[in-house]
Amino acid sequence: MATTSSFVDGKPQASLSLNDRGLNYGHGLFETMRLFSGQLPLWRYHCQRLVMGAERLGIAHDSSRLERYLHQAREAFPTDGMLKLLLTAGVGPRGYRQQIPSASYALQYFPLPAVPRLRALHLQLCDYALPHNAQLAGIKHLNRLDQVLAAGELKEGYEGLLLDVDSNVVEALSSNIFLFDGQNWLTPELQLCGVAGVMRRLLCEEIMPSLGHQVLVKPLALTSLLSASEVFVCNAVRGIQPVCELEGLARWTLEFSGSETEKVITQLTQTYPCFSAQCFVV
């Protein structure tokens, strides 16, 4: 490795103990963050989700330690790309019961995806249905077999669309989903499953209201998605990506100019220029 691209608990290191609870039980959380000019523009939201997740999973998270490690990583890493944080319940004796409250902090640098990110997205409906679990819903924990199994169904070039066990739309595989019904923006409620994305929150709380929209957050049937006039997915690395197709079920003609999606992207990139590279071009 030419330069240090990972730290564990403040030390240049690319591995974690076999006794870490993150590995043995998925007892941990992660955040994948856009790194832009040496800054983490959405850190405030990432941090709040992390703290909520640590509380739910009983992880002894120390904010000042994390701030120190983040500072160290940002000094060592390239200024642009992605920073992935793994916060785990740390090393402990064998057994589900947590006996030693510690935590492990791993930070890794990744370059931004090299593949063209400007194209509209093709969605494929996954057969795998997300089970309900109110205690794990919303947080970005390390138990990701649902996503791994769903990803196993995907054809090359497609992103997965995930429904829950009640056949409601939840999210895309690595992003949240928004739809425009002709009047309002809607996005699925995530009380029973799914990850409450940082970009989703930014859009609901800052960007959409500044455009005069109040996003409707509610359970969404697949039929609502199929009849939507515009659909996009979003996450904290790629920003907003318009959807042009749900394979075999729906197509959206992307007349970007004058569309509602264009307005949202324009508003987002004015405040957060790091997401401008993701602007859609027909």
Add this chain to the structure above:
Amino acid sequence: MATTSSFVDGKPQASLSLNDRGLNYGHGLFETMRLFSGQLPLWRYHCQRLVMGAERLGIAHDSSRLERYLHQAREAFPTDGMLKLLLTAGVGPRGYRQQIPSASYALQYFPLPAVPRLRALHLQLCDYALPHNAQLAGIKHLNRLDQVLAAGELKEGYEGLLLDVDSNVVEALSSNIFLFDGQNWLTPELQLCGVAGVMRRLLCEEIMPSLGHQVLVKPLALTSLLSASEVFVCNAVRGIQPVCELEGLARWTLEFSGSETEKVITQLTQTYPCFSAQCFVV
């Protein structure tokens, strides 16, 4: 470390890459095995469960590699104790989709638990309910937040009893459960959640039939447990442990001599003497 107590892919090593899918997604499996006189008496069953799990999770498992690593570990480790195997989907690029089919094999030695294991077990009913997921049920995968959250409820000295979202009895936290209803032995069906334990299988397929019992495997309501005349839990390390209490709900007078549980333990330890240390003594 005085002696080598862990190997990863055949090398003495106590850590796994930050890019391992086992850590990032829980994309892996584990087996905790009794090591006895340098042998793994239940290896056949552990191996079959592992192979089934690897198929379900799309892990490129290589049996001959594993056999080689196991041989190496058994040569290096003490002859008695526990051997924990972690089989993960290996190191790969970021993202849920598996792009490089590899696998990581980690083997660790642990001594047997030092605490007295002869006492009867006190169970505590957990509030946390196991969600249903037919694709993950039965196998011993690394997404164990259900167990971690349930364990967080437990008082010192208690083992957790887990129900599913339909309030049926599933298992104890680290073991399977059997009950005697006065005529038959019963154990919960595990088609929708729970881990299909190796000791459970040994009892159902070998030990109970040799005593003239056909174990009834079916959904079990909590009321069936409460009205049972005898209850025990079992796993592949501790063997069989009689249950004396479900806290606040039921107690079982343990008249061991002449009990059905005694017959099962006697039969088990005749064939597998490694589990005789767990025999119950009033």
